[in-house]
Amino acid sequence: PRGKSDVVAVGCAVTVEAQGRERTFHILGSTESDPSAGVISHISPIGSALIGHRVGESVTVKLADRDVVYTIRSIA
Secondary structure, three states: OOOOOOEOOOOOEEEEEEOOEEEEEEEEOHHHOEHHHOEEEOOOHHHHHHOOOEOOOEEEEEOOOOEEEEEEEEEO
16 A cells, blocks of 8 residues: 555555445556455556546546446545
């Protein structure tokens, strides 16, 4: 883990809210990803959308059948 950060980057744990539910993602490299354990790649649709954003910002991610808005609640 990188420690406290103001901006989402590789190595961060990011807590987001989407559709009324909170979830924490750890953003790592593509070979380390394990979506079922909350570890996503920095090149995945969600990971790449979150990179560079700050707490309080929202990003829209285009998934296969819908758009999902993720609001960043915390970064560690």
